[in-house]
Structures are given as C-alpha cells and as structure tokens.
Amino acid sequence: MARAPKAGNEKEQGKKYSRRHFVAGGGVVLAGGALSSYAAPTAAAAPAKASDYPQSTAYLVYDSRQCAGCQSCMLACSLVHEGEASLSLSRIQVTRSVLTRYPYDIQIAVCRQCPEPLCVANCPTGACHIDIANGNVRRTDESRCIGCQTCLESCPFTPHRTVWKPDASKATKCDLCTDAPYFSKPGGPSGQQACVVTCPMGALKVVHELPSQTDIGGYDVNLAPPPPPPGQFGFPGAKPKGSAKSAPEKL
Amino acid sequence: MTTPGYAGKILKVDLTGKKVESIDTSKYEAFGGGYGMGVALFWDLCVAPGGWDLQDPFDPRNIVSLMTGPLAGTGLPYTGRTNVSGLSPQAWPICWFSRSNFGGSFSATLKMAGWDGVVVQGKAESPIYINIADDRVTLEDAQSLWGLNTWETQEEIYKTYSSKNHGRYGSEWQKIGDNYTTMLPSIVTIGMAGENKTRIGSLIHGGGSGAGQGGFGSVFGSKNLKAIAVIGTGSVKVADARAVRDAREWYSTKFPGRASSTGSAACTGCNRACRKRDATLGKDSDGCTESIWYNLPSPPFERTSTRDRSRAADIAQKYGINAFDICFGGPMAFPSPPDHPIQPAVPAHTGSGWYFKQLYDMGIIGPGKEIDTAPLPMEMYDQVEFAEAYATAICKRVGIGDLLAEGVARFAEAVGRISDMDTILRCPAWGFVDHWTMPSVEWAYGNLMDSRDINNHDMSLNSRTMTCEEVVKTAASGTLPCEGDAFMFDYSWQGEQAFETGVYSRHKAEFVAWRQHYATFYKESMLLCDWAFANLMSMASPDGKGATPETEPLFLKAVTGKDFKFADGIETGRKIWNLKRAIFSLQGRHRDMEKFAGFMCRPGASKAALGGRLPVYDGTKWEFQDCTDMYLDEQGVEHWKTAFYDVEGWDNMTGYPKRKTLEDLGLKHVADLLQARNKLGSG
Numbered sequence: 001m002a003r004a005p006k007a008g009n010e011k012e013q014g015k016k017y018s019r020r021h022f023v024a025g026g027g028v029v030l031a032g033g034a035l036s037s038y039a040a041p042t043a044a045a046a047p048a049k050a051s052d053y054p055q056s057t058a059y060l061v062y063d064s065r066q067c068a069g070c071q072s073c074m075l076a077c078s079l080v081h082e083g084e085a086s087l088s089l090s091r092i093q094v095t096r097s098v099l100t101r102y103p104y105d106i107q108i109a110v111c112r113q114c115p116e117p118l119c120v121a122n123c124p125t126g127a128c129h130i131d132i133a134n135g136n137v138r139r140t141d142e143s144r145c146i147g148c149q150t151c152l153e154s155c156p157f158t159p160h161r162t163v164w165k166p167d168a169s170k171a172t173k174c175d176l177c178t179d180a181p182y183f184s185k186p187g188g189p190s191g192q193q194a195c196v197v198t199c200p201m202g203a204l205k206v207v208h209e210l211p212s213q214t215d216i217g218g219y220d221v222n223l224a225p226p227p228p229p230p231g232q233f234g235f236p237g238a239k240p241k242g243s244a245k246s247a248p249e250k251l
Numbered sequence: 252m253t254t255p256g257y258a259g260k261i262l263k264v265d266l267t268g269k270k271v272e273s274i275d276t277s278k279y280e281a282f283g284g285g286y287g288m289g290v291a292l293f294w295d296l297c298v299a300p301g302g303w304d305l306q307d308p309f310d311p312r313n314i315v316s317l318m319t320g321p322l323a324g325t326g327l328p329y330t331g332r333t334n335v336s337g338l339s340p341q342a343w344p345i346c347w348f349s350r351s352n353f354g355g356s357f358s359a360t361l362k363m364a365g366w367d368g369v370v371v372q373g374k375a376e377s378p379i380y381i382n383i384a385d386d387r388v389t390l391e392d393a394q395s396l397w398g399l400n401t402w403e404t405q406e407e408i409y410k411t412y413s414s415k416n417h418g419r420y421g422s423e424w425q426k427i428g429d430n431y432t433t434m435l436p437s438i439v440t441i442g443m444a445g446e447n448k449t450r451i452g453s454l455i456h457g458g459g460s461g462a463g464q465g466g467f468g469s470v471f472g473s474k475n476l477k478a479i480a481v482i483g484t485g486s487v488k489v490a491d492a493r494a495v496r497d498a499r500e501w502y503s504t505k506f507p508g509r510a511s512s513t514g515s516a517a518c519t520g521c522n523r524a525c526r527k528r529d530a531t532l533g534k535d536s537d538g539c540t541e542s543i544w545y546n547l548p549s550p551p552f553e554r555t556s557t558r559d560r561s562r563a564a565d566i567a568q569k570y571g572i573n574a575f576d577i578c579f580g581g582p583m584a585f586p587s588p589p590d591h592p593i594q595p596a597v598p599a600h601t602g603s604g605w606y607f608k609q610l611y612d613m614g615i616i617g618p619g620k621e622i623d624t625a626p627l628p629m630e631m632y633d634q635v636e637f638a639e640a641y642a643t644a645i646c647k648r649v650g651i652g653d654l655l656a657e658g659v660a661r662f663a664e665a666v667g668r669i670s671d672m673d674t675i676l677r678c679p680a681w682g683f684v685d686h687w688t689m690p691s692v693e694w695a696y697g698n699l700m701d702s703r704d705i706n707n708h709d710m711s712l713n714s715r716t717m718t719c720e721e722v723v724k725t726a727a728s729g730t731l732p733c734e735g736d737a738f739m740f741d742y743s744w745q746g747e748q749a750f751e752t753g754v755y756s757r758h759k760a761e762f763v764a765w766r767q768h769y770a771t772f773y774k775e776s777m778l779l780c781d782w783a784f785a786n787l788m789s790m791a792s793p794d795g796k797g798a799t800p801e802t803e804p805l806f807l808k809a810v811t812g813k814d815f816k817f818a819d820g821i822e823t824g825r826k827i828w829n830l831k832r833a834i835f836s837l838q839g840r841h842r843d844m845e846k847f848a849g850f851m852c853r854p855g856a857s858k859a860a861l862g863g864r865l866p867v868y869d870g871t872k873w874e875f876q877d878c879t880d881m882y883l884d885e886q887g888v889e890h891w892k893t894a895f896y897d898v899e900g901w902d903n904m905t906g907y908p909k910r911k912t913l914e915d916l917g918l919k920h921v922a923d924l925l926q927a928r929n930k931l932g933s934g
Contacts, residue, residue, distance in 0.1 A: 068524040070517035071356070072499075075326030079492040085325045086486030087363060093433045095422065097409075098355075098457035098535040099402050102514060102528040105535075107422060109433070159424045159433050166430045166484075182492040194496065198326070200503065200522030201515065224513045 053120070056113035057135035058176055058189030058206050060092070060196070063223035065103045066203035069096040073195035073204060080183035080194040081172070082165075091163050091174040092195050092204075111161040111174035112219060113138050115210060119151035119162055119173065128162075128171075134178045135189030145170040176206065254280060255490040256321030256810040258367045261288070262388060264381055266474055267311055267373030271388045276367045281917075283820075284320030284367065286350050286775035287827040289336035292316050292370050293348060294830060297338075298837060299924070305838045308338035308346045308466075309448060309473035311374035317357075317439070317479065318368035320778040324359030324487040324519065327499055327806050329780040331518025333358040333439075333462075339702065340450040341466035341576065343660035343682030347702035348834045350775060351453075351467055353439070354518035354526075355460035358778065360437040363483030375475040380408070380440075383481040384427050393477035400569035401442040401455035408438050408480045430484035440478035441468040442571025443646035448472050449656035451573040451645070458535025459526060459564070460518070463573035464683065464703050466658070490812025498802075498809045506791050506798055523783045539782075540600075541567040541574040545638040548580030548598035548605065552633055559635035566639050570646050575684055575704075576658050577645065578602025579638075585858050585879075592674040597858040601677040602684045603659040604641060607651070608632060609675055610666065616651070622666050625650045658682060673849025677859070679704075680847060689857035690742060690865060690878035692754045696763045696891065697770075699845050702835070705770065706781045711862060712740060712788055714795055719873040722788065723866045725795045729787040730765050732818040737873075739765070742865040744881045752868050755887035760894035765821065771831075772824030773803050826916040832901065832908050833921045836930040842906035845892065847883065856882035902932025909934055 074090035082089050093109040117138045119128045127144035128151050131137050140151070140162070147169040151162040162173045177187025177194055185192045189206075196204045205223055212218035253259035253276065261274040279288040296314050297305065303312050315337040322330035332352045339349035361369070364385050371381070378393040396404050412425065412435065424431040438456060445452030445468030452468030455461045462468075471477070489495050503522050515524035516535055526535060545563030546555045567574040581599030591597065598605055607616065611629060616622040618629070626649055631637045644652025654665045660682025663669050672678055677685040679695055683704040688695045694707035714722050723737040730739060739762035743753030752758055774781050786797035800817040807815040832840075850856055857863060863879035896903050900912030909932040913922040925931040 066513050068515045068517040068521075069528070070331075070521050070524065071359070071519050072326055072328075072522065075324070075359075075520060076496055076499075078486065079326060079489070079496045082486070083492040084486040084488050085492075085495070087359075087434055088430055088432050088484045089486060095433045095435075096356075097435060098516075099406060099409075105528055158422055164424075164431055182496065184493055184497055197500065198496070200328075200517070200524065 053116055054130060054132065054136040055115055055210055056137055056189065058137065058208055059113050059211055059219070060110045060174065060176065060193065061205050061207055061211055061219050061221050061223075062108045062110055063203045064106050064108050064220050065222075066201050066224050067094060067106050067108060067199075068201050068203075069094060069098075069106050070200065072198050072200065076194040076198035077174075080177060080180040080187075083182050089163060089165060091161070091172065093159055093161075095159075108220065109157065109159050109161060110219060111138070112157070112211075112213070113174075113176075115213070118154040118156060122150050122154040124148060124150060128173070131175070131178060135176075137176050137178055137189050138173065139175040139178060140170075140172045142168070142170050142172060145172075147171070253277065253488075254321070254811050254813070255488050256325065257284075258362050258365050258487070260366055261292075261318075262366045262369045262383065264369065264371045264388070264390070265373045266371060266375040266379070266390075266476065269375075269390060271390070274370075281823070282827055283772055283776035283823050284323075285318045285332075285334035285352075285778045286336055286771065287823065288318045288368060288776070289316040289334055289350065289370075290348075290827050290831050290834070292318075293336065293834065294921070296370070296372060298834060305338065305348075305834070306346060308340040308470055310338075311474065312372065313338045313470060313473075314370055314372045315467055315470045315474070315476075316368060316370040317361075318370075319358040319362055320776060321810050322777055322779070322806055324362040325489055325495055325810050326520050327495060327810070328502060328520055328522045329784040330520050330778060330806075331355065331358060332778040332780055333361070333456075334775055334778060335454060335462045335465070335467045337467060337470055339465035339467070340448075340469050341464065341573070341658050341682070342702050343658065343664075345839050347681065347838060347840070348831065349465045349702040351462035351465040351703075352775070352778065353454060353456055353460045353462040354521075354780065355437065355456045356434075356519045357437040357439055357456050357460075357481065359487075359519035360434070360481050360483045362487045363485045364481050365483070365485055366481075369479060371474060371476060373474065378475045378477050380476070380478040380480060382408075383479070383483075384436075385430070385482070385484055387428065396477050397446060398443075401440050401571045402458065402569055404440045404442075404478055405438045405457070408478065409435055412436055412482065427482055427484050432482060432484045434482065436480040436482040438478055438480040440571070441471045441476075442569055444570050444572040444642075444656075445469050445472035446477075447646055447648055447656070449572070449645060449648065450658045450661065451576045451656065453571050453573045455568055455571050459541065459568050460535070461541065461568065461571075463540070463575055466573060468571050468573075489810050491809050494809035498805050501805075502798065502802055506789055518780070521780070521783065523780075525782065540578065543582045544574035544578045544602065544604065545635060546579060546582055547633060548584035548596060550584060550596050559638075562635050563638040566642050570642050572642055572646060575600065575686075576602055577604050577642065577655070578684060579604035579608075583861075585860070587858060588855060591855045591858070593855075597677075597855065599859045599861075600684050600686065601675065603655050603662055604638075606659055606671070606676050607655065607662070610668065615668070616666065622654070623651060627651060659684060670849075673853070675850075676848075677850055678848055679851055685859060687859070687861050689851070690744070690860055690863055690881040692742065692744075692759065692881075692883070693763050693766050695847065695851065695883070696759070696895070697767055699847060700763070700767065700895070705767075707766070707770075708782045710766065710787065712866060713790055714788060715790065717795055719866050719875045722795070723873060726787040729796065729799050730762070731800050732821060733761055733765055736761060738868065740866050741868040742876075742878055742881070743867045743869065744878065744883075748868065748870055749884075749887060750890060754881075755884070755891045757894040757898070760891055760898045763895060764825075764898045767828055768821045768824035769799075770824070771828045772820040776824070776827060777803070777807070777820070779803070826918065829899070829908050829913060829916055830918060830921060832899075833913070833918070833925055833930075836905075836907045836925060837928060840906065842892065842896070842904065845906060847888065852883045852885050852888075854880070854882055902934060905932060907932035
C-alpha cells in the first residue's frame with residue numbers, strides 16, 4: 001500500500017547522523033584503545049570501520065497508522081524488564097498527541113538496532129555492546145554502565161532510543177527481550193518480544209532483514225491486516241462466518 | 252507499606268484556602284478505589300462535618316473526586332478509566348450524590364505521577380487549573396483559558412510543556428524533576444457548558460474521552476476550576492509483574508477483542524480500541540453517545556450522515572456538554588404500536604433535542620408563544636448547523652437555551668409538562684434519558700435504586716448454540732456468591748409467574764442486588780470498563796462462560812499480591828453501596844420517591860429495545876421470547892421493592908438502611924449518624 005509521507009524529521013535525522021557519525025569514529029578509537037579491558041565477554045570488539053559491525057539478526061518494525069495509542073507495549077516492556085509498569089522506563093516510546101489529526105497524532109520510537117550503532121561505538125566502558133551470543137542485538141550491560149549518558153547523546157534519533165533509569169542512574173535500551181526477567185516466554189532476536197505479543201492491533205512485528213534506514217517504509221511499515229472477505233460485511237446473500245462476530249453492540 | 256497497585260497518596264486540593272494536601276491512600280483502601288473511595292471521601296469531607304443539607308451541588312462544600320483504582324496503569328486491559336463523583340447537578344428532582352467516569356490516559360498518568368486520585372473542595376476566587384507534575388502540584392491561573400473550548404484549553408496547557416520541542420509534541424524527552432518523559436500531560440477540562448453552570452456540563456479529556464452523566468463539568472465550573480493537568484514519570488508498582496503480563500495475555504487469548512481496524516484509538520492498556528483516531532472530522536472521537544446525539548430518528552427524518560454526526564460530535568466535545576441529555580433521538584427508531592403516544596417510531600434516546608421538537612410540533616412552544624424557541628432557527632432543525640445553534644444556546648444560556656441548560660427533566664418541569672414522563676419523555680428515573688433500559692429490568696431497577704442511568708452493558712445473554720435453559724444456567728454459575736439461581740435471569744413479566752420467578756420476584760431482587768454490588772466494586776471502583784469488560788456469557792469461549800467471575804480476582808491478585816476472592820469484591824461493593832444509600836437517605840431518599848416515570852408502566856415501555864429476546868420461564872420450561880412488549884405493573888414494582896429492601900437489609904417502609912446491615916459492614920459510625928438525623932431504618 002503506498003503511503004503519503006508523514007510529517008517527520010528524517011531530513012534532520014540524516015543530518016545529525018552524518019555529523020555524529022564523524023564524532024563516532026573518534027569514539028571507536030577511544031573504546032578500542034584505552035578502555036578495551038571493560039569490554040563484555042560476548043561483545044564484539046569495536047571494528048575499525050563502522051560497516052564491519054555484525055548486523056543484528058532481528059529488527060522491531062511498527063505501523064504508526066495501525067497503532068491505537070493504548071501504550072500496552074510500553075507497559076509490557078517496563079513490566080518484563082523492570083518489574084513495574086512505567087511509561088518513562090519503556091524502551092519503546094509511543095507518543096500520542098490526541099488533538100493532532102490522524103495519522104500525525106502518533107509517533108513511535110523504537111530502537112533501530114542500527115547497522116552502525118553509535119551507542120555502542122561511543123560507550124566508554126563497553127556497557128553498550130553487541131551481543132554475539134544473542135543474534136548481535138545491541139544491548140546495555142547495566143553492571144558496566146557508569147551513567148555517563150554518552151549513549152543518550154549519541155543516539156542520532158529523536159527522541160533518543162536509549163532510555164535513562166533515574167533511580168539507578170544508568171542507561172538501558174531495547175534488547176528485543178533478550179534479558180527480560182519478568183517475561184515468561186523465551187525472548188531475544190530469535191524469540192518473542194513482550195511488546196509484539198502484547199500489541200492488540202498487530203502494529204508491531206519483528207523482521208530479520210535489515211530494514212531500509214528510514215522511518216517511513218523502513219521501520220514504519222504497513223502491518224494492517226487484509227480486509228475481511230465480503231461475506232463478513234453482511235452483504236445480501238452472504239452467510240455468517242465463524243463465531244467471533246456477535247450481535248450488534250449496544251452503545 | 253503501600254499495597255502494590257496503589258500509588259499511596261490521594262491529592263486533596265482546597266480551592267478556597269489554596270491548600271494542597273496529601274491523604275494516605277491506605278486510609279481508604281478498604282473501599283477499593285474509584286467510586287468506593289469517592290463515596291468514602293464524600294462521607295468524611297461533606298457528610299461527617301455536618302451543618303449542610305447536602306442539596307446544592309454548586310455549594311463550595313461539595314467535593315468532586317477523580318479517583319483511579321489499583322489496576323490503572325498496569326497494562327491490564329480495560330482498566331483505563333477514572334471515576335468522578337460528588338453531588339450531581341443533573342440528577343432530578345434532588346441533586347443526588349452520583350458518579351460518572353471517563354477513559355483515556357488520565358488514570359494511568361495520575362498513578363505514574365504518584366497519586367491514586369484527586370479530590371477538590373471549595374471554590375477558587377478566580378479561574379485556576381491544577382497542574383500536577385509528579386509530586387509537584389501547583390494551582391495555575393486559568394483566566395486566559397476561561398472561555399476556550401476543551402480542545403483549545405488542552406493545546407494551551409500543552410504549550411507550557413512543549414516549548415522546547417518546536418511544536419512537535421512529545422517528540423523529545425522532557426525533564427520533569429529528575430525524571431524524563433516523552434508524554435504530553437493528560438488533561439481533563441471543561442468547556443462553555445461547565446463554565447456557565449448548566450446542569451449538563453461534562454468533563455472532557457483528550458479529544459473525546461468524557462464524563463458526561465451527572466454534570467460534573469458544571470461542578471468544576473462552580474468551583475472556578477477549568478482543568479486538571481497531570482504528567483507522571485514514575486511507575487505503578489505491582490506485586491508480580493510476570494503474572495500481570497501473563498494475565499493480560501491469558502485474557503486476550505481467551506476473549507479476543509475486536510481491535511483490528513486501522514485508525515482505532517484506545518485508552519491506556521485497552522485491547523479493544525473502541526474509539527477512532529481517524530474519524531471523519533473528529534479527533535480522538537468515539538462511537539458512543541456524542542457521535543449520535545445529533546442523529547435524527549429515522550423515520551420520520553432522513554438518515555443523518557456520518558459527516559453531520561461527526562461534526563455534531565466535535566461540538567459536544569468542544570463545548571463540554573452532556574450529549575445524552577441533549578440527544579435528538581439517537582441511532583435508531585423503533586416502529587411504534589398504533590395507539591402509542593409517539594408516532595411513527597419510538598427513538599432510542601429521547602433527549603431534549605428530540606423532546607423540545609415534539610413540544611414545538613404540538614404548538615406548545617414556538618416563536619411568539621409564552622415559551623419562545625428563540626434564538627433557535629426551527630426551520631433548520633434537520634441541518635447540522637442547528638445542532639451547533641442548539642448547543643450554543645444551551646451553553647450560553649440564551650433564550651430557550653436557558654431552560655434547556657437545566658437538563659431535560661427540569662426543562663419539562665419549567666414548561667409545566669412533567670406529566671410527559673408518563674408518555675413521550677422517556678426518562679425512567681431521576682431525569683436521566685432512557686438508554687437501553689427495558690426490557691432488561693435489572694437495568695431499570697438499577698437506575699431506580701441508584702441515582703443515574705447505570706450503564707448495564709455486557710450483561711447480555713448471548714449464545715448461538717445453547718438452549719435457553721443452558722444459557723441461564725451458565726449465566727447463573729457466575730454470580731458468586733449467590734450462584735446457581737437461574738431464576739435471576741427469568742424475564743417473565745405477565746401473570747403469577749412474574750411474581751414467583753420473574754421480574755417482580757425475589758430472584759430478580761437478588762439479581763439486581765448482586766449486579767449493583769458487582770458494578771459498584773468491579774466496574775466503578777476497580778474501573779473495569781463497563782462497555783468492554785464484564786460479562787457472564789461470551790460467545791468467544793467454548794463453554795459459553797464469560798470473563799466473570801474468573802478474571803477479576805486473577806487481575807487483582809497479580810497486581811496487589813493479595814489472595815483476593817471474587818466474593819470479597821461483591822462484599823466490598825455491598826459496603827460502598829450501603830454507604831451511598833446512607834448518603835441518599837440523608838439527602839431525602841425515601842421508599843415513596845423510588846418510583847419509575849409513568850411511561851415505564853404503560854404499553855410501549857420496551858419499544859426502544861436493542862436485543863429484546865430474553866429468557867422466560869413459564870412454570871415448566873425455559874424459552875427465549877421477544878420481550879419488547881414488556882411494561883411494568885406498579886403493584887409488581889412495589890412487590891419487587893419490598894423483596895429488594897429485604898435482600899439489602901433496608902427498612903421496608905422507608906428504604907433507610909438498618910443498623911445491623913451497616914454494622915455488619917463495619918459502618919457503625921454511619922448508623923450512629925443516621926440515627927442522630929432520624930434516617931436509620933428500624934428493625
């Protein structure tokens with residue numbers, strides 16, 4: 001389905017990206033040199049060239065038109081990771097301005113699992129790392145986080161996808177539920193994600209190909225279910241199908 | 252220690268003294284949350300101090316409380332509502348203590364800001380709004396907001412938060428204290444109808460979440476309170492996060508919602524998404540009353556277009572007016588019998604928009620008459636521009652709008668036509684317009700024993716495959732702790748059977764009592780959405796059993812960690828219900844007043860029925876029958892009332908609660924006060 005472009009700040013994002021990309025190069029050198037002893041065992045060594053980063057095997061994509069703004073994904077995210085329901089601690093941010101006209105009312109911010117992750121590149125301690133054992137998902141090892149907020153600054157997107165935990169003074173980010181202590185399903189890039197299984201609208205999905213690095217058409221994609229077959233509309237002569245359809249709802 | 256699920260504090264704002272205080276939630280936890288806490292707060296802040304007759308809702312001593320429950324903001328489905336309560340300006344003839352509630356994101360946000368609710372008393376000298384940013388609460392000047400519509404007001408308040416975002420709302424993390432959020436504040440506000448103290452001002456949150464019934468927007472207006480804005484960056488603590496998320500998934504799998512259509516909108520945590528993001532003209536509008544208030548009954552009118560209905564919906568939202576009271580007939584009309592006073596068809600909801608046109612057509616009101624219809628352009632009645640003129644006249648109290656602003660019941664009184672309630676003006680009890688009240692008599696009886704239209708959704712007995720007997724037995728298996736009585740669902744209304752097992756029987760009294768206790772706790776105090784949640788039957792589950800009574804304790808246990816039994820909630824509901832009954836008694840409620848409007852006892856009472864096929868027991872067998880001919884018998888209703896008061900432990904002569912009933916519920920102090928004021932039931 002073709003989509004009209006949404007008002008967005010992609011142009012601005014692109015600009016930021018290239019500016020910070022340049023800054024990131026210095027960070028990589030720093031991380032690889034002075035602080036390499038902090039690197040997590042499973043983390044890939046920071047490569048000399050950004051394109052040498054191992055690619056994540058899974059990416060969270062969304063449909064901002066299909067989303068109903070119920071924030072269930074956000075609450076599920078913080079429940080399974082932090083054990084409490086919070087919008088501020090959620091690693092997916094769904095921002096809804098209810099008085100703005102559809103489809104511009106909802107913006108969804110997910111971690112892109114960037115091919116060239118600046119949060120990883122710039123982290124001075126290796127807390128932000130690529131988890132080789134878990135599908136190369138970009139993760140934060142909170143035990144190594146010193147709360148310097150470099151990853152928050154480094155994220156090229158608005159709002160930044162890395163999340164600040166004020167009580168712990170540490171940063172965290174989407175790990176595709178690799179480490180979700182309160183999730184009763186196997187998570188991670190090859191498993192399930194709390195936000196995806198909780199979304200009642202089917203507006204979230206995990207794909208395994210690297211999306212085009214844009215919002216529209218890249219991460220913000222059409223996930224709307226196909227329209228029901230004509231019979232379900234109750235056209236003359238159509239037989240009722242299935243048991244899910246019920247009598248007219250009282251309003 | 253605060254019980255998980257609760258934020259731990261209730262915000263109390265005294266507008267007269269400009270004081271902001273915090274009340275420990277634990278003091279009110281025995282009342283659950285929501286309405287329960289609202290009733291208990293009203294007792295403590297308005298009744299117990301004495302010296303007030305509890306009649307005038309615009310008296311600064313009246314409170315308006317906006318309360319959440321322990322489930323709000325946890326991500327469990329259907330828990331996104333906020334209860335509002337206080338003396339209701341709309342209730343007639345006495346402004347009963349009443350309630351309303353609204354959805355959206357307000358309750359979750361309030362909890363995350365660290366508050367279980369807000370209770371407001373007093374009156375500000377000049378317009379203000381309450382601004383809550385986590386634990387920082389300020390009273391802000393709202394003189395520049397007074398006169399703005401509800402959407403403009405929210406946009407203006409947004410600006411105080413989003414200046415750094417270059418107008419891209421919420422697109423960057425904002426620092427609130429030491430925490431961050433990308434969210435905009437959740438705001439509940441009033442429009443013209445509330446500011447000008449009509450009796451039908453509603454509270455509007457977002458584009459279309461509203462608390463209409465009761466007129467609590469007008470109570471805001473009487474207090475010079477324009478809005479409450481809240482932004483919350485904290486979290487809702489739960490006893491078992493894994494169980495909470497699993498409970499949601501279990502529920503959603505077992506009772507799949509209907510959420511699928513692109514462009515739907517939902518309250519926080521909801522998986523049903525009944526509202527729309529992409530309404531024709533509206534923003535964040537929904538499919539409920541405000542979207543059909545300007546829907547001319549067809550016949551006799553042409554079908555009103557979606558575009559016109561949406562335009563009218565926006566007007567109701569922006570002006571903050573209770574769309575039910577001003578309804579022009581509603582979504583459909585039902586052919587009337589030949590001798591029926593309404594011809595050719597009985598509209599679903601006979602609000603003032605429909606009723607005043609009847610008076611106009613009968614020549615009772617009109618240009619140049621004693622009661623003039625000016626400034627309304629009557630020749631444009633079937634054009635949507637009329638809806639705007641109508642709402643404006645009411646909100647500004649211009650011309651006939653001044654009478655209509657009093658609500659449809661007081662309007663009828665003002666034009667000397669209160670007897671129309673025997674025929675064409677269909678307000679079953681307390682002046683609230685007929686919803687889908689009959690022939691579901693528990694809805695009608697609930698209205699009569701409560702103080703508003705009770706909204707008895709989702710008690711429907713639907714099945715495609717079961718026999719009638721199987722249906723009633725399945726439904727009756729869920730009404731813990733008085734389960735197993737299938738006659739609770741008998742709708743036989745004629746002859747002796749009606750008194751033995753049907754609509755006038757003790758079985759029906761037991762059912763209404765159960766239903767009221769259920770709703771008072773689970774729907775109104777735990778704030779499970781009335782429209783989406785509670786049901787005894789579900790066509791989605793293989794055995795036909797609905798979510799009730801399995802789901803409620805599962806949710807509550809996961810959140811609070813307490814070993815919660817379904818029947819505990821029914822008992823707490825009974826306690827709240829009785830405390831409310833005590834407030835009614837002090838306000839002047841008496842058995843003699845609890846009478847339906849005359850039309851309920853005449854043929855045609857059930858004509859505006861959606862789903863009129865109900866289980867009927869004829870003495871030997873069960874059968875689904877079309878009950879749309881049902882009307883009530885006055886003697887029968889009195890017979891039912893006697894049984895009902897007996898079930899509740901209320902005095903048969905007066906309807907006042909008895910001492911033993913109250914003491915058994917831990918309400919001895921209430922019994923003492925009633926006795927001192929001569930309102931305690933005897934026996």
